[in-house]
Amino acid sequence: MNPASHSPALEVKGLSVEFPTRRGMLTALSDVSLTIARGEILGVVGESGAGKSMTGMAVLGLLEPPGRVCAGEIHIGGKRTDNLDNDQMESVRGRMVGAIFQDPLTSLNPLFSVGQQLIETIRLHSDRSRADARAHGIHLLKQVGIPGADERIDHYPHQFSGGMRQRVVIALALAGNPQLIIADEPTTALDVSIQAQITTLLRRLCREQGAGVMLVTHDMGIIAETADRVAVMYAGRIIEIGSVEDVLARPKHPYTRGLMGSIPALGARVERLTQIDGSMPRLNAIPPGCAFNPRCSAVGPRCLKARPVLVPEAQGAVACFIHHGGVA
Amino acid sequence: MLAFLIKRIGNAVLVMLTVAFFAFLIFRFLGDPVEMMVNESATQSDRDELRARLGLNEGFLVQYVRFVGNAAQGEFGLSWRNQQSVIGLIAERFPATFELVIIATLLSLAIGIPLGVFTAIGRGRWWAESLQFGSIIGVSLPSFLVGILLILIFSVSLGWLPGYGRGDVVNLGWWSTGLLTQSGRAAVVLPSLSLSLFQITLVMRLVRAEMLETLRADFIKFARARGVRRRALWFRHALKNCLMPVVTLTAMQVGNLIAFALVTETVFQWPGMGMLFMQAVTFVDIPVMAAYLCIVSFIFVTLNTFVDIAYAVxxxxxxxx
Structure with missing residues (x-):
């Protein structure tokens, strides 16, 4: 085992991403820091536009131009990747970090068989012969639970159902044996019954391969079932991070509390679900102070002036004046 | 795949029978063939005898079946104008036009597709934008003007390439080709370039637009996330998804090229079918026109069948x- 195998699967420090636009610079992510250990699943939740997918794309080096990383560092398996050029990044993707995207129907090239795409990926990241790569491809398909893998490898994407296609996508993400997998809404496009199968599969593979998984989703149910820790994002920042049991059972940030209150619980009869009034501010209209202040029920005078930072606690970390100071 | 092939070929045969029906109609009912064939001193019995010999007294269906049978063997009768066999006249001219059109098509694909890919991936760079702008000129220049300009530059001023004729031709019995001789190859350069310039720009613009569309697709993003190199991404994953419309366009344009070849053949004195058909129309030479209709349809139908098969591939x- 080389020394790099002791470092975490992913370490992000103070990451900021900005988009230059005609009306000035938009900061899409600011000061995002997180760590994912090997064999650990970190859930990243938040509303649309909170920056959860953006974080995943930044780690993959696939930000859509003109978006760019303007501050911070990204280390995958102990190797710094945010300062690599395009060519170097091509050999990081697939080999050190794999990805699973939302829609399995459009993630696969329709004109190539599953085997062709698997063999291509396997051979990009190893010096296996074609026959060897094919055998490994069949092995991967079996591993992700595709029945009749020997035959199915020669089928085309349109011959698979949605759930099966997402399994193929996972097999492709695993083909380079990466230590980190970015799963961006991997179950959102699937039926509920299939969702559980896919998350169980993800969890099993994560344990077996010792890979870290960044599970981006807006579905708290998936987080509760699958993740070990969870990071809650709001307007481009992480506002709370901690173990799943802790954050779900004892949310500290008012926003997280609001999120938990808006989930119906089985068995408990509640007259009305609580809801968070208003909507997340657009990137060009983030209020001064805490970005959540217009919607926060406990807002104090300090929340309107200064921006709270993540403060580590005994369990996890929270960015909220109210929580830390009682009366802010 | 086999069922697919049989179905497509069956369709092609049906279309050809329909075309042959119309060719037969003009052949049989546009004017009286006997009147056109006999000389003025022929007696009524001569005419009746010829009519019987040609089988014109038989039923409509019998005549149609015989026409189709003959046409399938390449037998279209005699030209009314010079009493030569129609198929002989066409066989003499067809190879010249066919070679010209095929080379022009290959040129347009060989040059147009890479240019399209490069202008798509280099979007926003000065060289890609100037190529894109230049292609508008290519689309708007009429073919005869391009031909004359090419002759002026490469033939008259520089003297590099011949400006007219087909060069030396090698006769292979059923086919005469100019591609096996030095002078024949030199002679085909300018006319095929002149004929293909429009196609090159058309293919380039089509490929560019399709590439830009495809490069936004999810599977391209996922391929990048798998670590696929950019070169393979462009030329393997994206380009293959752009080929359908290119195949469609090319097949349709081959027909247009045969039509445009008329102008190019005139400019370059190319001994192809162009002049033959101009004369046939002028002299109402029905057998030649009927043969033309059948042969051009045959080319179209064959191409379209190949296109359908290419789609499936x-x-x-x-x-x-």
Whole structure:
């Protein structure tokens, strides 16, 4: 085992991403820091536009131009990747970090068989012969639970159902044996019954391969079932991070509390679900102070002036004046 | 795949029978063939005898079947104008036009596709934008003007390439080709370039637009996330998804090229079918026109059948159809 195998699967420090636009610079992510250990699943939740997918794309080096990383560092398996050029990044993707995207129907090239795409990926990241790569491809398909893998490898994407296609996508993400997998809404496009199968599969593979998984989703149910820790994002920042049991059972940030209150619980009869009034501010209209202040029920005078930072606690970390100071 | 082939070929045969029916109609009912064939001193019995010999007294269906049978063997009768066999006249001219059109098509694909890919991936760079702008000029210049300009530059001023004729031709018995001799190859350069310039720009613009569309697709993003190199991404994953419309366009344009070849053949004195058909129309030479109709349809139908098969080769989703 080389020394790099002791470092975490992913370490992000103070990451900021900005988009230059005609009306000035938009900061899409600011000061995002997180760590994912090997064999650990970190859930990243938040509303649309909170920056959860953006974080995943930044780690993959696939930000859509003109978006760019303007501050911070990204280390995958102990190797710094945010300062690599395009060519170097091509050999990081697939080999050190794999990805699973939302829609399995459009993630696969329709004109190539599953085997062709698997063999291509396997051979990009190893010096296996074609026959060897094919055998490994069949092995991967079996591993992700595709029945009749020997035959199915020669089928085309349109011959698979949605759930099966997402399994193929996972097999492709695993083909380079990466230590980190970015799963961006991997179950959102699937039926509920299939969702559980896919998350169980993800969890099993994560344990077996010792890979870290960044599970981006807006579905708290998936987080509760699958993740070990969870990071809650709001307007481009992480506002709370901690173990799943802790954050779900004892949310500290008012926003997280609001999120938990808006989930119906089985068995408990509640007259009305609580809801968070208003909507997340657009990137060009983030209020001064805490970005959540217009919607926060406990807002104090300090929340309107200064921006709270993540403060580590005994369990996890929270960015909220109210929580830390009682009366802010 | 076999069922697919049989179905497509069956369709092609049906279309050809329909075309042959119309060719037969003009052949049989546009004017009286006997009147056109006999000389003025022929007696009524001569005419009746000829009519019987040509089988014109038999039923409509019998005549049609015989026409189709003859046409299938390449037998279209005698030209009314010079009493030569129609198929002989066409066989003499067809290879010249066919070679010209095929080379022009290959040129347009060989040059147009890479240019399209490069202008798509270099979007926003000065060289890609100037190529894109230059292609508008290519689309708007009429073919005869391009031909004359090419002759002026490469033949008259520089003297590099011949400006007219087909050069030396090698006769292979059923086919005469200019591609096996030095002078024949030199002679085909300018006319095919002149004929293909429009196609090159058309293919380039089509490929560019399709590439830009495809490069936004999810599977391209996922391929990048798998670590696929940019070169393979462009020329393997994206380009293959752009080929369907290119195949369609090319097949349709081959027909247009045969038509445009008329102008190019005139400018370059190319001994192709162009002049033959101009004369046939002028002299109402029905057998030549009927043969032309059948042969051009045959080319179209054959090409379209190949296109359908090419679709299935490119896109696995169509193989079941």
């Amino acid at each position: 490119i896109d696995p989703r169509l193989r079941a159809a």
